[in-house]
Amino acid sequence: MRHNKRAPIKASRMRPEHLNLREGETPLAVCPDCESWHRLTRSMISPHRDSSDKPAKSGERRYVGEKPERRRRCPGSAQRITIDLTPERWGQALLAADSTATGRRSARVTRKPRTAVPTPVTRLASLPAPSARLLAVRDQARAAIHEHRSECEVCRTGRARCPVGRELEIRASHTDASVRFVHEEHEAALRAMAAPAAPRRQQWRRVNAAVKRTDQQRSTRPAGDAPKDGGPSVPETPVRITA
Incomplete structure (x- = not known):
């Protein structure tokens, strides 16, 4: 060379x-x-x-069909x-150089946003799945890595990564983690809402008859002045008790 x-x-x-x-x-x-x-x-x-989009120098036409792309x-x-x-x-x-660039940054204090209030348990099941926009960003990040590897001589070998390729892989991993986190949150919300439903129905089915029987007994009044279990009669006149 x-x-x-x-x-x-x-x-x-x-x-x-x-x-x-x-x-x-x-x-x-x-x-x-x-x-x-x-x-x-x-x-x-x-x-x-x-890497620019400048057209190649055109010379004598030595091919048939469309002109091949060659920079x-x-x-x-x-x-x-x-x-x-x-x-x-x-x-x-x-x-x-990095410290010099850091020193040129503004010293203005940026207020951090307040911590978001956690979603109530009753609304966990309404958590949406990953949006189409988030999935599109993930696909774009993966496509950018494939396109870069096809053009970069360093990343193409698979043994090393150039700084641009390393930055693309880091961004793609962050996007994948976001999609995976949303998936896990959605599945956990569905499990939390569906898990206690079946045992609750079974418990109510077991005690339903006893609850109805108790309600009927409470609504009926005993006849007479003596209770049904054979206890003493209820006095109808005042009784004075002296010590």
Whole structure:
């Protein structure tokens, strides 16, 4: 692979977030032309196609049918990168850049929203299943990963991940966790409402006859002044009891 006849770019002059010099991982760099991640081979950016939508140069028609889609070679291919940084110095520069960006953020205090009131038990069964919008977001996240892997030379091998691919996988995992959480909440609500219904009906069926019998006995008055169980008669005149 020959270089693109441009002057080499020193790694110390590049932005630290445009490099990946972690130990044990494939060195990566951002192409200065198309701004996409590519691996470094012999201190040169691997050849790749331009990621922009610029049409390829049209020449003599040598095919029959529709014109095949083929993007032109990116001018940043085979750009020489002089690695004049150690992984330790690159990590320090990356941390310094992150702290600088954090210092530029606004110091305004953002009020956190109040904690949501939990849903009453009587309304748990009405919890909706995952919405169509949430499922569509999950499908889009998965499609973005597949599309990125088909175009990225680093992620295509399956042995390493570029920063963009890693970020896409993290977002997809968060979306899957949200869908799974909604599914579990919905199923738990249905189980909570259906579980106590059957035992309650069975208990009421067992004591229903005794309850009716007790209600009938309470509604009938005994005849006479003596109770049915053979106790003493109820006095009809005042009785004075002296100690």
